[in-house]
Amino acid sequence: xxxxxxxxxxxxxxxxxxxxxxxxxxxxxxxxxxxxxxxxxxxxxxxxxxxxxxxxxxxxxxxxxxxxxxxxxxxxxxxxxxxxxxxxxxxxxxxxxxxxxxxxxxxxxxxxxxxxxxxxxxxxxxxxxxxxxxxxxxxxxxxxxxxxxxxxxxxxxxxxxxxxxxxxxxxxxxxxxxxxxxxxxxxxxxxxxxxxxxxxxxxxxxxxxxxxxxxxx
Numbered sequence: 001x002x003x004x005x006x007x008x009x010x011x012x013x014x015x016x017x018x019x020x021x022x023x024x025x026x027x028x029x030x031x032x033x034x035x036x037x038x039x040x041x042x043x044x045x046x047x048x049x050x051x052x053x054x055x056x057x058x059x060x061x062x063x064x065x066x067x068x069x070x071x072x073x074x075x076x077x078x079x080x081x082x083x084x085x086x087x088x089x090x091x092x093x094x095x096x097x098x099x100x101x102x103x104x105x106x107x108x109x110x111x112x113x114x115x116x117x118x119x120x121x122x123x124x125x126x127x128x129x130x131x132x133x134x135x136x137x138x139x140x141x142x143x144x145x146x147x148x149x150x151x152x153x154x155x156x157x158x159x160x161x162x163x164x165x166x167x168x169x170x171x172x173x174x175x176x177x178x179x180x181x182x183x184x185x186x187x188x189x190x191x192x193x194x195x196x197x198x199x200x201x202x203x204x205x206x207x208x209x210x211x212x213x214x215x216x217x
Contacts, residue, residue, distance in 0.1 A: 024050040025117050030094050030215060038098035045097045053117055061120065065144055065162055068114045069155045076101040077157065090208045094215055104140040107157040109208065111142045112178070123148065126176035132158060134170045143176055177205075 026034070026046040035043035052071055056064045078101040080089045091099070091106040093113050102110075108127050115125055124145050132139040135158070143152035143165065151164045154171065165173065 023053070023117055025053060025093060025114050026050055026097065027216075033215075034094065034098050042098045042100070045100065046094075049097065049114065053114065056118055061144075061146075064115065064118050064120065065153065065155060068111050068118075069160065069162060072096075072107055072110050072114070073157050073160050075107065077103065079103055088204070090204050092208065092211050092215060095211075104157060108140045108142045108155075111155055115142075115144075120144075122178050122180055126152070126178050128152075128154075128176040129174045131172040131174065132170060133172060139171070141171065 026049060031043055031046045031050075034046045049071060052067060056067055059067075075096065078099075080086050080103055083089075083099070083101060083103070084091075090109060091102050093110040096102045096106045096110045105127075112125055112127060116122065126143045126145070128141050128143045130139050130141055131137070139158070142155040144155065145152045151166050153162050154165050154168050155162055156168075156171075159168070165171065
């Protein structure tokens with residue numbers, strides 16, 4: 001079967017992004033960039049996500065998760081080699097909005113930063129590498145933990161319905177990470193064993209954060 005996501009078994013460099021507060025995902029300067037560098041449609045997608053985040057600010061977390069998941073799951077799936085001409089490329093949210101397509105990491109990254117903009121705590125959100133058993137491929141999903149010890153809810157571009165990880169037997173978790181932490185996942189889909197932060201390194205995450213910084217005016 002054709003491989004749809006590159007599975008990277010590496011350790012991770014923890015880079016703390018700027019504090020995320022409720023607000024627009026796309027700045028005015030970036031909106032103009034979406035129009036000039038991509039298209040009027042990309043500009044409208046930027047306006048649409050900003051409008052959605054405003055509407056969601058006073059909503060409950062389940063509504064926020066569902067609507068952010070729904071918004072980005074409308075985008076087209078595209079493999080990195082075809083889309084970017086690279087074996088593995090992590091697009092910024094602006095690049096994802098601009099091209100209207102991406103692979104599993106791009107879906108997850110956009111959802112992660114949108115929810116952080118809504119003020120969802122970083123310790124509740126983890127980018128999780130899994131093996132998608134039905135497709136027999138490496139895959140990434142976004143995990144939301146209602147509490148630090150609870151089984152996470154899964155936001156996925158394969159399956160649009162958000163359910164707890166124990167109701168997704170088609171996904172085998174391997175490890176989870178965010179801007180602050182990385183954990184080896186255990187069989188119960190919890191976070192499992194923490195890895196020492198001073199030994200964590202991942203060039204993909206480092207490059208993503210650098211690319212996001214470059215996009216800022």
